[in-house]
Amino acid sequence: MKFVIAPDSFKGSLTAKQAADAIYAGLKRVFPDADYELVPMADGGEGTVQSLVDATHGTLKTASVLNPLEKSVDAQYGLLGDGRTAVIEMAAASGIQFVNERTKDPLVTTTYGTGELMLDAMHHGAREIIIGIGGSATTDGGQGMAEALGAKFLDKDGQPIKRGGGGLADLAKIDVSAVDPLVAETKVRIASDVTNPLVGPKGSAAVFGPQKGATAETIPVLDRNLAHYAAIIKRDLGKDLADYPGAGAAGGLGAGLLAFTQSVMEKGVEIVVKETHLKERAADADYVFTGEGAIDFQTQYGKTPMGTALAAKEASPHAKVIGLAGNVGEGIDQLYDLGIDAIFPILPGVVDLPTAIKTGEENLTRTAENIARVLK
Structure with a gap:
């Protein structure tokens, strides 16, 4: 038996x-x-890192990164048994647990630390990254993540914009010339079952913004900023993501990953089924x-x-x-x-x-x- x-x-x-x-x-x-x-x-959410590390006899890695409020924290990710695949939970760096009722504000929270985790994994030999993108505290469209990978987000005067969903209003140009070369060599598998687009009534700000601190006044601001962000991505990178299914996951981190990395979206549990x-x-x-x-x-x-x-x-x-x-x-x-x-x-x-x-x-x-x- x-x-x-x-x-x-x-x-x-x-x-x-x-x-x-x-x-x-x-x-x-x-x-x-x-x-x-x-x-x-696991299904791509909390516990995915530990499950895949245990199942593949991998190892846990720790990196010092910025949390959503740009304070330094130690965050873990997994390097699987093959030594070339990393598994990351974006919440480890950019999760809702890092904010409270007083500090949660998607106009300022950033995914920068998630990008730092990804880069650390690449520099430890990972050429494939599985990233679970649930539980975020952010609505920045993955701008912070991409900045950590080397992308530059500039205003009309050529100066860096502020991180967070609020800063996207000032975006005038995206420069990817300084993105770490390892990004182009690394496949990113986005573990998410969310199918929401980036903008609109079913978009990231409208649907998920309130749980991250967005108010009736700031939801339209965030949605407008994300639409502007999507327009600049389309113009400068040639990728049309405003209505792409799943782009609105994790405050738009789905869109950011699709725009700035070699990525594909998959159902979380299907990724785990394959890897185990x-x-x-x-x-x-x-x-x-x-x-x-x-x-x-x-x-x-x-x-x-x-x-x-x-x-x-x-x-x-x-x-x-x-x-x-x-x-x-x-x-x-x-x-x-x-x-x-x-x-x-x-x-x-x-x-x-x-x-x-x-x-x-x-x-x-x-x-x-x-x-x-x-x-x-």
Whole structure:
């Protein structure tokens, strides 16, 4: 009998690897002689770096970069086992966690630190970068990221514009002559499921701006500035990105990456499936265990359990996919028609969130063991 164990992290409780180990411990008690493949997973969001580093026996790197408020912080990224692929979460440098209710302001926050992380990875040998672009504190269209790579953003007097979404209003010219040569040699894979354009009513400022501190007064300013930015990119770089699907992700960082790097957009979980060789490892599987902190109707939209189920069924159509979650929400019935065969909550009873987080490992192990006993 063959088990594939491929969960995402259980946020605040367990990394994907720790979750996989906990499930393995429970199954092993009942099926000690079975074959096991442990494949820590992610969907491009938080935990992707750790999952891919664990899955490929890579290493974590630390770089001193600027956070969204241009204060120096230490941020981590991963160098995968092949030594040539880096994985970065833009939130590590430019995430919403670096601001608070008083300091969040997309007119001034910048993605400069994300560009610094990318450049550091390139100078450590990476020629392919996987970048997850969720959780940003910025709406600068990736201008800061591109500036860190060497691009110059100049006003009508030839002076550098201010960083942040507000400074884009003064942009008159983009000069890419000083961009680091390694940028042209590096493939960038953008892990994002966001399809919003850069500008307009469904654009970056209108849809995502409020959570980053944009107000009813500043949203139109940001949208206008991003439209101006897109027009200058089209004129100076020949790339039309204003309405490009996904360009509005992470405050327009999607547009910035598409404009200034050799990049392609992909679904986050599909990138992780490929990098972990999940399909190959799931060949001839009898049971596939996946999961994350919560499984509900949103799981079908690119979340790890759904991506894992689809990949596993493709590799081994007869395999049964079992989902485990701390919280099982509304709308899970539709998941049964899409590839997940059964879903189980792991909590033993009514507990508060701190207790659920603290007992995640033992709850996963116990639930996996009990399921295994039914299977046996």
